[in-house]
Each structure stands twice: as structure tokens, then as C-alpha cells.
Amino acid sequence: MRERRMPAEKSGPQDSVADMLREAEDRALVADRSDPHSPYHPGANATPGGRRRFMFGSLAVAGAVASLPGLARAKGSLGSEEHDVPADATKVPGYPLADESYGTRSQFETEVRVRFKTATPLSSWTFTPLQGSLGIVTPSGLHFERSHGGTAVIDPSKHNLFVHGMVRSPKKFSMKDIKRFPSMSRTMFIECSGNGLTEWSKPTMKTVQGTHGLTSTSEWTGVPLRTILEEAGVKPGAKWLLAEGGDAAAMTRSIPMEKALKDCFLAYGQNGEAIRPEQGYPLRLMVPGFEGNVHIKWLRRIEVSDAPFMTREETSKYTDLMPSGKAVQFSFEMEAKSVITSPSGEMTLDGPGFYEITGLAWSGRGAVRRVDVSADGGKTWRQAALQGPVMPICHTRFRLPWQWDGKEAILQSRCVDSTGYVQPTLGQVIAMRGLNGPIGSIYHLNAIQSWLVATDGKVSNVHYY
Amino acid sequence: MSTTTSASSRIAVGFLVLAASAASAWAAGGHAPYGFGTTPTESELAAFTSPLPDGRGLPAGSGTVAQGDALYKGQCASCHGDKLQGGIGDRLIGGRGTLVNDNPAKAPIKTVESYWPYATTLFDYIKRAMPQNMPGSLNDDQVYALCAYILSEAKIVPADSSMDAKALAAVKMPNRDGFIPDHRPEKFPPVAKSPHQMLGFAGPLK
Numbered sequence: 230m231r232e233r234r235m236p237a238e239k240s241g242p243q244d245s246v247a248d249m250l251r252e253a254e255d256r257a258l259v260a261d262r263s264d265p266h267s268p269y270h271p272g273a274n275a276t277p278g279g280r281r282r283f284m285f286g287s288l289a290v291a292g293a294v295a296s297l298p299g300l301a302r303a304k305g306s307l308g309s310e311e312h313d314v315p316a317d318a319t320k321v322p323g324y325p326l327a328d329e330s331y332g333t334r335s336q337f338e339t340e341v342r343v344r345f346k347t348a349t350p351l352s353s354w355t356f357t358p359l360q361g362s363l364g365i366v367t368p369s370g371l372h373f374e375r376s377h378g379g380t381a382v383i384d385p386s387k388h389n390l391f392v393h394g395m396v397r398s399p400k401k402f403s404m405k406d407i408k409r410f411p412s413m414s415r416t417m418f419i420e421c422s423g424n425g426l427t428e429w430s431k432p433t434m435k436t437v438q439g440t441h442g443l444t445s446t447s448e449w450t451g452v453p454l455r456t457i458l459e460e461a462g463v464k465p466g467a468k469w470l471l472a473e474g475g476d477a478a479a480m481t482r483s484i485p486m487e488k489a490l491k492d493c494f495l496a497y498g499q500n501g502e503a504i505r506p507e508q509g510y511p512l513r514l515m516v517p518g519f520e521g522n523v524h525i526k527w528l529r530r531i532e533v534s535d536a537p538f539m540t541r542e543e544t545s546k547y548t549d550l551m552p553s554g555k556a557v558q559f560s561f562e563m564e565a566k567s568v569i570t571s572p573s574g575e576m577t578l579d580g581p582g583f584y585e586i587t588g589l590a591w592s593g594r595g596a597v598r599r600v601d602v603s604a605d606g607g608k609t610w611r612q613a614a615l616q617g618p619v620m621p622i623c624h625t626r627f628r629l630p631w632q633w634d635g636k637e638a639i640l641q642s643r644c645v646d647s648t649g650y651v652q653p654t655l656g657q658v659i660a661m662r663g664l665n666g667p668i669g670s671i672y673h674l675n676a677i678q679s680w681l682v683a684t685d686g687k688v689s690n691v692h693y694y
Numbered sequence: 695m696s697t698t699t700s701a702s703s704r705i706a707v708g709f710l711v712l713a714a715s716a717a718s719a720w721a722a723g724g725h726a727p728y729g730f731g732t733t734p735t736e737s738e739l740a741a742f743t744s745p746l747p748d749g750r751g752l753p754a755g756s757g758t759v760a761q762g763d764a765l766y767k768g769q770c771a772s773c774h775g776d777k778l779q780g781g782i783g784d785r786l787i788g789g790r791g792t793l794v795n796d797n798p799a800k801a802p803i804k805t806v807e808s809y810w811p812y813a814t815t816l817f818d819y820i821k822r823a824m825p826q827n828m829p830g831s832l833n834d835d836q837v838y839a840l841c842a843y844i845l846s847e848a849k850i851v852p853a854d855s856s857m858d859a860k861a862l863a864a865v866k867m868p869n870r871d872g873f874i875p876d877h878r879p880e881k882f883p884p885v886a887k888s889p890h891q892m893l894g895f896a897g898p899l900k
Contacts, residue, residue, distance in 0.1 A: 348782045351826065378829065393739055401734040409730050430798040459726035471744055477829045479822035481744065532744055539747045539812045541819040545784075545804070548873065552796035556809075558873040594879070607885075650879050657882040665793075666801035673878075694885070 305336035308370055312336065342371055343438060351379045351477075354421065356442025359570045362589065365616070365624040366416070367445035369500045374507045375421055375443070378477030381527045385511035388475065390457075390495070394533035397462030404497070404511050410452040410460075413494060415517070417622045418591045420444035420563045422520035422547060422672040429659075429669035432690040437573040440678060440690060444566075444591065446624040447508075449515055450498030455490050457531070467533045471540075472514045475529035482523045483537035484516060488561075492517050495528060518593030518622045519561040520672070522547055549670040552663035557670070563593030565652050566675040567600055567627070567644035578686035581635035586613070587628045592646035597625040599645050604631060606639035606679065606693045607654070613642070621647070638682040639693050652677055654694040743821055743834075747812040749863025756858035757839025759846040765836055766843050769825050778847055783826065787848045790868060807848035811873055813865035816841045838862070 305311035310333045315321045342355035354375040357367055367373075374380075385404045393399035424443035427433035434440045458470075463486070470489055474480040484493065496504055496513045504510050509526025516523045522542055537543065537559070549557040567590035572578060586604075590597045596619050601610035613627040627642065643652045653661075655676035662670050679693040745751040767776070773783035780786070789803030806816060821837045823829050832840070842857040851857075851865060 349826070378823065378826065391734055391739065391742070393734065399734050399739065400731040401738065402731040406730040410728060456726065460728060460731065462727075473742070473744070477823070477826075479829070481818075481822070530742060532742070534746065536746055536748075538744055538818070539815050540744075541815055541823075544811055544815055544873070545806075545809060550793060550802060550804070552794070554794035554872065555874045556793075556872055557876055560876040560878065562876075562878065564878065648879070653880075653882045654885055657885060660883050661880050663796045664798040665795050667798050668801075669798070 306334070306339040307341050309333045309336040309338065340371065342373065343442075352377045354423075354443065356438045357445045359437045359442055359444075359568070359589065360573055360576070362570055365446050365589070365626050366500065367447060367624075369447065369502075369505050369508070372419075372445040372447060372499075372505065372508060373421065373443045375521060376476065376478070376507070376526070377480055380507045381474070381476035382506065383475060383511060383527055388511050388529070390512060390528060391530045392457060392461040392533070393531075394470070395464040395467040395535065396458075396533050397464060400457075400461045402457070407452060407457075407495065407512065408497065410456050412450060412452055414448055414450040414498070415494065415515070416446065416448040416620055417515070417517050418444055418446045418624050419521045419524055420566075420591070420593070422522065422560070422563065425674040425676075426668050426671050428655075428676075428678075428690075428692075429671075429674060430664055430667050432692050435574045435690055437568060437570050437678075440574070441568045443521070444589075444624070446591075447499045448501070449494070449496040449504075449513075451494045451496035451512075451515065454493035454495055454514070457495065458489065458533075461533075463533055466535050469534050469537045471530075471532040471534060471538045472523070472525040472528060473530040473532070474509070474525045475527040480522075480525055480542065481538065481540045482525060482542055483534075483540065483559075484514075484523060485559075486533075488516065488519070516561075518563060520547065520563055523561065547672060549662070549672050550665050551670060552665050560673055563591075564673065564675045565592035565594065565597070565644050565646040565650050566590070567597075567642040567652060568678045569602070569640050569642050569680060572640065572682065572688045573680055574688055574690045576688045578633060578682060578688070580686065581633050584631050584633055585628055586631045586640060586642075587626065588642050589624045590615075590627055590642065590644035591622070591624050592644070592648075592650070593622060594650065595647035596621040596623075597627075597644050598647050598649075600625075600627040601643050601645075602627075602629045602631075603641045603643070604638045607641055607643075607677070610643065633682070635684060637684055639691065640680045640682060640688075641677050641693075643677050655692060656694040743818065745814045745818050745863075747814050747863070749814060749859055752814065752817060752859035752862060753834045754859065755834035755838055756856055756861075757835045757837070757842055758856045759839075759842045759851075759853055761836075762839035762841070762843025762846075765832075765840055769828075769832075770840070773826065778844065786844055793869070793872065805848075806844055807850065807868065809869050809872070811867055811870050813841065813845060813850075813862050813867055816844065817862055 312324055340358040340361045342357060344353055344355045347353040355373055357371050357373045388404050390402045390407060421443035425440055428440055468486050469483050470486060471481055471483055494515045496515050497511055499505060499508055504513055512528045514525040514528050543559065549560050551557065567588060569586055569588035571587050572584060578584060586602055590600045597615065600613045600615065602613050603610045611629060613629040616626040619625050645651050653676055658676045679691050681689050681691040743753055773781050774786055775781045778786040785805050787805055787807040789805045789808030792803045793808060795802050817837055820840055838857040841862060842855050845851045845865060846853050846855055850867065
């Protein structure tokens with residue numbers, strides 16, 4: 230999900246969009262730094278054994294505290310249950326097993342999604358806390374969100390999917406009908422094409438949650454769109470289809486028929502259970518490798534046509550305005566991209582010594598083939614290890630051991646995908662697309678990210694290219 | 695979950711196929727039609743509106759600039775401003791001539807007037823998504839009237855205009871030719887030649 234819609238942008242100066250984002254992040258960090266349990270807390274890394282990673286942040290807590298003034302941190306984190314903490318857990322029984330339960334995370338885990346403070350929370354987005362991400366899967370409750378009319382509440386027993394337009398037999402499918410078709414699962418990322426929009430002309434957000442948190446990976450389960458289209462019988466001459474959501478925005482996007490028949494699917498499952506409400510419960514269109522916005526949530530209708538519908542989200546928004554005054558339209562694919570999630574902005578290295586550099590790489594055009602890491606701002610590169618299995622159109626975890634000598638360092642990662650495409654520097658992207666305003670052409674920024682490690686160990690977001 | 699009845703009838707079908715050919719009952723799966731789902735009624739489908747730029751799909755009805763003016767004041771101005779200058783919702787007019795720009799210190803102003811390529815999009819979007827606090831509450835005449843009013847404030851149609859399916863599809867928006875197809879993947883210029891380079895050089899991959 231990409232865009233920003235604040236009053237300021239509407240009236241022109243996009244700069245204030247970045248300002249708002251930065252302010253929200255700052256509020257979060259202030260709260261976090263005063264939390265002794267947070268890795269962003271100044272002394273956090275002094276307890277190496279205690280933490281799996283020396284410096285993971287919980288922007289999260291910060292966000293929670295900022296937005297819910299009544300929530301005392303002592304009550305445990307969001308999504309957890311608070312229990313008394315014995316001095317020695319081997320000397321007292323733990324809490325009993327419930328006859329029925331759903332399960333919560335540990336009260337000591339504090340990461341949360343953080344909402345960007347748009348003018349209205351009904352059209353807004355939240356960032357995944359990538360700084361604490363482990364492996365490739367995003368917990369369902371931390372998957373980034375973007376919606377234009379709030380989160381729809383839909384009773385699946387009353388939800389239908391209509392398929393009509395240029396088809397031989399129009400169809401109305403209940404959720405029961407949808408689930409009777411042969412099913413499939415696919416682990417894949419969804420990235421908002423506005424991910425990183427604040428970073429075009431100057432380093433703006435401080436943490437990796439703010440610079441890259443609009444990408445997440447889940448295992449999705451559903452039915453191939455091809456199966457559904459074949460059931461209705463697509464007529465010759467059909468070239469596009471409209472997908473429409475059943476939310477208050479009735480979000481609509483046009484999808485090329487070729488893509489629809491190739492690998493799109495309709496998901497009702499996410500990470501082994503029903504898809505989350507904010508991800509489109511009960512049904513979401515999945516469009517592997519395309520920008521997040523076209524993954525229509527709360528899917529209620531597919532209209533087959535011979536031309537694109539030119540909806541607001543494919544004209545007014547999600548188009549990339551070049552310096553020439555022409556805007557690139559239907560820029561669907563998410564190009565290869567990577568980012569170091571640790572060490573990353575606002576963390577502090579606890580003196581010279583061994584650190585694992587780790588991060589995520591992904592490409593909407595295929596699989597990640599290799600990731601190179603530089604500690605000198607791109608002068609020299611070393612190949613990182615990729616965690617297998619490496620799946621196409623999926624977050625891929627990379628790791629490289631690093632011995633920090635205590636000198637200033639600039640950490641970068643650069644990925645290459647299975648098409649041979651090499652992730653560009655920011656300079657290369659700007660040379661190609663120009664800078665039409667402070668947030669440039671807004672969408673599809675996939676440049677190499679730089680993290681500066683200062684001699685005091687402090688990590689910050691910089692532009693270096 | 696299927697009902698017991700349909701489950702058993704599927705089993706019956708399965709046995710028939712099995713009888714015909716043991717292999718085909720387990721064949722690769724793709725054998726549409728499965729026969730799931732029902733046929734929607736005319737009125738169910740009539741509830742949806744998704745016009746194409748050439749006007750196909752626009753409903754009957756009409757509305758004038760004057761009618762739209764009154765509706766706008768009552769239902770839109772609170773979020774989009776009494777001069778359509780923006781507020782909680784986007785700015786709707788102005789900005790012509792700001793799209794050509796390579797200055798990071800100056801932002802382009804993208805509005806219905808300066809940026810939108812098709813007037814049919816305006817009908818489509820207002821009809822299903824606005825007003826944001828009561829989406830789907832406007833009838834077709836009201837939506838045509840609001841389109842007429844916004845297009846007139848944008849000086850795209852005269853102030854005495856009336857909009858209907860034919861008139862709306864015939865409106866030529868100022869930025870009609872402002873869009874180009876996706877040209878990616880890009881062939882980037884060498885790192886050393888990129889303009890804002892400060893330091894360092896990303897050598898060739900080894």
C-alpha cells in the first residue's frame with residue numbers, strides 16, 4: 230500500500246507527508262528509548278546473553294503507548310497475557326493449560342505495527358516491524374496494513390463472489406462454493422508500491438520499520454483464479470478483469486487477463502488459518518509479484534472486460550509521475566529489493582567484535598539469486614548466505630558474519646534476482662526517473678539502503694551512493 | 695463443507711467415472727465446470743456500477759452543475775473544502791501546469807483537474823466510495839450532478855452544463871494524454887554516472 234493522503238499532500242507540498250511520518254516515528258522512539266526492555270533503549274545491548282539479538286527494537290511498544298494512553302506497559306504487551314513472573318520458574322508451577330485456548334505471545338515481546346498518522350485512520354497504513362523479523366514469515370498480526378475505508382467486517386456465511394461481464398455464464402459463489410474447488414498454497418510477499426516513499430530525496434525515516442515496513446510474507450491458501458474463470462467461461466476478446474472489494478471504499482483495480490490466468494489466486498487462508506480481517510477476510514485476490522494495492526481485499530466481484538476500467542487507484546494514484554509530466558501507468562511488478570534488518574537504524578552496536586549482518590531480499594519477478602553485502606558503502610562486496618528454500622516472489626533471508634573494527638562503516642545490501650536484474654543504487658534510480666517533488670514519483674522505490682555505523686556504535690539511515 | 699446429500703452424489707459420480715476408467719478419476723484435477731455456484735439474478739448484478747472510459751456501463755440519469763453545487767456544500771465541503779482546496783480529503787481542482795517538474799523542493803499538484811485522464815472515473819469513484827462517511831448513499835442523478843459541479847469548478851465544462859452518460863464520456867480531460875505504459879525493467883546508467891553520487895563506487899559483481 231502505497232500512498233499517503235494527508236491534507237498537506239492534497240494541497241501540494243509533499244514534504245509534509247514525510248514530516249508527518251517522521252513525527253510519528255519520533256514519538257514512538259521517544260517512548261521506546263525510555264523503556265528498559267526495548268533494544269532501542271540506550272543500555273539495551275549491554276546484556277548480550279539475554280537477547281537473541283543485541284539491538285532489536287520495539288517501535289511497537291512505542292506506538293502502542295502513543296496511541297493508547299491508558300495502556301500501562303506493566304500490563305504486558307499487545308497480543309499477550311500478563312502473568313506473574315517468578316524469580317525462578319523451576320521452583321513454582323507455571324500457569325495451567327486451558328481447556329480451550331487460542332494462544333498469545335510472550336508478555337515480554339513488544340513489537341507492534343505502527344500506523345502512519347494520516348488525516349483519517351479510515352484511510353491509512355501500518356508498518357511491519359522488520360527490525361525484529363526472524364526468518365521469512367511475517368506473523369499474521371504483524372502483516373502490514375493498507376486500507377482506504379477502514380477494515381470491513383464481513384460474515385463469511387453471507388459473503389458472495391460475483392463473476393460476470395464477458396463470461397459465458399455469470400456466477401455467484403458462496404464461500405462454501407469457493408472452498409469446494411481444488412486448493413493451493415503459496416508462500417509469497419506482498420509489498421506496497423509506496424514502501425519507502427519518504428526516502429527519495431533525503432534520508433527521512435529512522436528505522437527499517439519506517440523505511441521498508443510495507444512488505445510482509447505469509448503462506449496463503451486458496452483457489453487458482455484460473456479455476457474460477459474457467460468455471461464461468463471467459464469469452465474470446467476478454468483482456469482485462471476488474472476486481473472489487475466489499476469494503477467501504479469498494480476498492481477496485483483492473484488486472485490483465487494474461488496475469489489472471491497465469492498465477493493469480495483467491496486466498497481464504499493465511500499462515501494456516503483463516504485470513505485476517507485486515508488482510509481481507511474472508512477472501513482476497515492474490516497477484517504474485519504485483520504491487521500490494523491490486524491484491525484486492527474483501528473480494529466480492531470480478532467483472533471481465535476487453536479494456537481496463539481506469540479506476541481512481543490506477544489513474545489518480547499508483548501511477549508514477551516522471552519529470553516530463555508523463556506518468557507511468559500499470560507499473561505492476563515489484564522489482565528486486567533488499568534491506569539489512571539488523572543492524573539497522575536506531576540500533577547501537579555494543580563495541581567492536583562479531584555481529585551477524587542479516588536482512589531480507591525479494592523480487593516480484595522471480596527468485597532471489599544472490600545478495601551481496603558491503604560494509605564500506607559499496608566499494609567492496611561480499612556474498613551473503615541465503616537461507617533455503619529460496620522461493621520465487623518471497624522474502625528471502627540472507628546472513629553474513631561480520632567483525633566490526635570499531636571504525637565508521639556504511640552497511641548496504643544489493644540483490645540480484647533470477648532474471649539477472651541487479652538492485653540499483655539510489656543515484657541510478659534518480660538518474661532514470663528524476664525527482665518530481667520531494668517524494669519523487671512516489672511508488673516503486675527499490676534502491677539500495679545505506680545504514681551508517683558511527684564509531685560509537687550508533688546506526689542511522691543515510692544516503693550514500 | 696458440502697451437505698451429506700451433495701457429498702454422496704459426488705461419490706456416486708466418482709464411482710461412475712471410476713467404472714469408465716480407473717485412471718481418469720484421479721486425473722490432474724482441472725475439469726471445469728465443477729458445477730459449483732449459482733447464476734446471479736439481473737437485479738443482483740444491476741447493483742454494481744463500473745463504467746469504462748468510453749462510457750459503457752454508465753447508468754441512466756443526469757444532473758446539473760447547480761444541483762451539484764448544493765450537494766457539494768452539504769455533503770463534501772466538510773472534507774474537501776468549500777473551494778475544493780482539500781482537507782481530510784484530497785484537493786480536487788487546480789494544479790494545471792505543475793506536472794512537468796524535476797525539482798525535489800517543489801511538489802507537483804495532482805488533482806481531478808490537473809491529473810485525472812477520464813471523467814468516467816469521477817462518476818465511478820464518487821458513486822462507490824464517497825462521501826467517505828456514507829459511501830454508496832448517493833443516487834445516480836446526484837453523482838452526475840457532483841461530476842458536473844467538480845468539472846465546472848475545474849473549468850473543464852461550462853457552468854451551465856448538465857451531465858449524463860453520453861456527456862460525461864465525451865468530456866476530454868486536460869491530462870488525457872498524460873499516461874505512458876510501464877517501461878521497466880530499466881537499463882540503469884552506470885553507477886559512476888549517476889548524478890547525486892557522493893562517495894563510493896559499486897564495482898561489478900564478482
